[in-house]
Amino acid sequence: MTLRQAQDDALRQAQDGASITEAPKPGGAMRQARGGRSAYDGSGWTPPSWVRIVAPVVVGLVILLLWILVVDVLAIAPRALPSPIAILEQIADHNDIILEDMAITARNALIGLALGAIVAILLGALASAFGPIDGMLAPLVSAIAVVPIVAITPILNTMFGASSQFGRVAVAAIASFVPVFVNVLRGLRQTRPVHRDVLRSAGANGWQTFRVLTLPTAVPYLMTGLRIASSIAVIAALVAEYFGGPADGIGTAIATYAKSGRAALAFAYVAGGIAIGLAFFLVTSLLERIATRRKPV
Amino acid sequence: MSAPTTGSTPAASTGLDSAGTDSTGADSTSLAVRAAGVGKIFPTKTGDVVALTGVELTVAAGEFVSLIGPSGCGKSTLLRLIADLDSTSSGELQIFGKSAKQARIDQDYGIAFQQAGLLPWRTVAGNIELPLELHGVAKETRRARVAELASLVGLSDFVDRYPDQLSGGMQQRVAIARALAEQPRLLLMDEPFGALDEMTREYLQGELTRIAKDTGAAVVFVTHSIPEAVFLSDRVVVMSPRPGRITEILPTGLGDVRSESLRESPEYFERVTAVREALHGSPVERANER
Numbered sequence A: 001m002t003l004r005q006a007q008d009d010a011l012r013q014a015q016d017g018a019s020i021t022e023a024p025k026p027g028g029a030m031r032q033a034r035g036g037r038s039a040y041d042g043s044g045w046t047p048p049s050w051v052r053i054v055a056p057v058v059v060g061l062v063i064l065l066l067w068i069l070v071v072d073v074l075a076i077a078p079r080a081l082p083s084p085i086a087i088l089e090q091i092a093d094h095n096d097i098i099l100e101d102m103a104i105t106a107r108n109a110l111i112g113l114a115l116g117a118i119v120a121i122l123l124g125a126l127a128s129a130f131g132p133i134d135g136m137l138a139p140l141v142s143a144i145a146v147v148p149i150v151a152i153t154p155i156l157n158t159m160f161g162a163s164s165q166f167g168r169v170a171v172a173a174i175a176s177f178v179p180v181f182v183n184v185l186r187g188l189r190q191t192r193p194v195h196r197d198v199l200r201s202a203g204a205n206g207w208q209t210f211r212v213l214t215l216p217t218a219v220p221y222l223m224t225g226l227r228i229a230s231s232i233a234v235i236a237a238l239v240a241e242y243f244g245g246p247a248d249g250i251g252t253a254i255a256t257y258a259k260s261g262r263a264a265l266a267f268a269y270v271a272g273g274i275a276i277g278l279a280f281f282l283v284t285s286l287l288e289r290i291a292t293r294r295k296p297v
Numbered sequence B: 001m002s003a004p005t006t007g008s009t010p011a012a013s014t015g016l017d018s019a020g021t022d023s024t025g026a027d028s029t030s031l032a033v034r035a036a037g038v039g040k041i042f043p044t045k046t047g048d049v050v051a052l053t054g055v056e057l058t059v060a061a062g063e064f065v066s067l068i069g070p071s072g073c074g075k076s077t078l079l080r081l082i083a084d085l086d087s088t089s090s091g092e093l094q095i096f097g098k099s100a101k102q103a104r105i106d107q108d109y110g111i112a113f114q115q116a117g118l119l120p121w122r123t124v125a126g127n128i129e130l131p132l133e134l135h136g137v138a139k140e141t142r143r144a145r146v147a148e149l150a151s152l153v154g155l156s157d158f159v160d161r162y163p164d165q166l167s168g169g170m171q172q173r174v175a176i177a178r179a180l181a182e183q184p185r186l187l188l189m190d191e192p193f194g195a196l197d198e199m200t201r202e203y204l205q206g207e208l209t210r211i212a213k214d215t216g217a218a219v220v221f222v223t224h225s226i227p228e229a230v231f232l233s234d235r236v237v238v239m240s241p242r243p244g245r246i247t248e249i250l251p252t253g254l255g256d257v258r259s260e261s262l263r264e265s266p267e268y269f270e271r272v273t274a275v276r277e278a279l280h281g282s283p284v285e286r287a288n289e290r
């Protein structure tokens, strides 16, 4: 037990900060983002929910106005910072090619996330079922967790050739593997003693116990891992494009247009990247929320 | 509740002697529980905890036995040993003449724990039918049985709800229904009515004695309530802590029919007093004379 906790801790520290493992809470990230908690939660004053929606919008508008003021009205911005209006124009003019590149990056991120998650789930299940495998995997995962994924990206890109997307997919897969693995492994160890007693007294065999109890208990943790991994996968797939591979995708376009002085178009692509990240986050948050909707009793 | 699956008949009159010196042959299989010199030690960092020592107890098939005693005297531990959720440290324990493990695998008992222990991602129906599902009972059969059990514990309107939508008492009733699902010939219950209001509690006490009688199931029932122990039981087992042991076994001799009028009868009050005195360790002789 203590050994395992130590391993978990090591993994957590390796991934700088606690963001990689979060205990799933009923309601999940979405609920908190939408302000679903009660007004009284013991931590002092909580703003009513409309304030929590309106406030970020107001902040965003203020920043946008300042931006327009600096670039368009005062004209004191460097050339690399285009006007928001110019960015919007670029988005409108080039939405077809932006969407095409978004599809490529999103596809890489999604396949990478799926691959990383599948391997993480399988290895997590193995590690939780067999102690020795856990002992073998833990240092390996810690090692993967501390490798700066950017460092091996050029190598992977070269390994799979300049015309293949697979280097990028592999980068996204490796990056999303760690948070999913750590959370799945945690989740598989969360079964409550009284539930284990219930199944044991019903004469359930090992496989039945896994299917009926261990797996459903772990699903909310898996979803939390997926939510964390989804943003990482998008970032990894996009950044991987800066280091070679085919001449497509959001990252490639941003690099190309930034270098050739078409800053507004580069920013239009940045907006595309944000849209992908947002979509991944919203979908996985929704899944997490569905998985955590039943409070433990 | 339908007819019993096993042919065991409830012991007509039960007392200390009815199951005192039997360890062989046909006799031992007609016993639901036979514990001889059972002890349980939990090794902990700060030294061994003797949870139970020298437990001598027999429960005849169809007999209703309550365990009563102060907190920490080992009632739950004894129940867990019978259920093969923990193993004995010493002594011999047989369930229907088999090892506790074999009895668990054969599904000879149903158990309701101190905590309801419902799976939060399953509906009430899903929780009640869990044992049936694990044993491969067909879907239609399961549905019919769930309907029967849900109405028994008064939760017919709640079968599609999830546990987090139920009160604590309702959750406990679901757990009781789940324990009854396989029509076991031995029911193990750990303070199942502790979280219930007095009305439901008395109703379910009546139901439980009826179920036990109809199915011929033996019951080992842990409780903190003296009146509850007396009302339900053929015998009341009084335990004491440090180390956990049986101090006295009191037959109630209140007969087979437990109606509400029993709660008002003088014999009932006499038994309550006797159990109370046994618990408090005051004049034991008086209790035995009766």
Ligand SMILES: Nc1ncnc2c1ncn2[C@@H]1O[C@H](COP(=O)(O)OP(=O)(O)OP(=O)(O)O)[C@@H](O)[C@H]1O
Pocket: B042, B043, B044, B049, B050, B051, B070, B071, B072, B073, B074, B075, B076, B077, B078, B244
């Ligand atoms: N797993 C364990 N490890 C160590 N000690 C234990 C364990 N389980 C029980 N004990 C100890 O054994 C003793 C009996 O516990 P048990 O739970 O059987 O009491 P109980 O009679 O059911 O009490 P209550 O009425 O409060 O439920 C207690 O002193 C308890 O501390």
Ligand SMILES: [Mg+2]
Pocket: B075, B076, B077, B114, B190
């Ligand atoms: Mg107890």
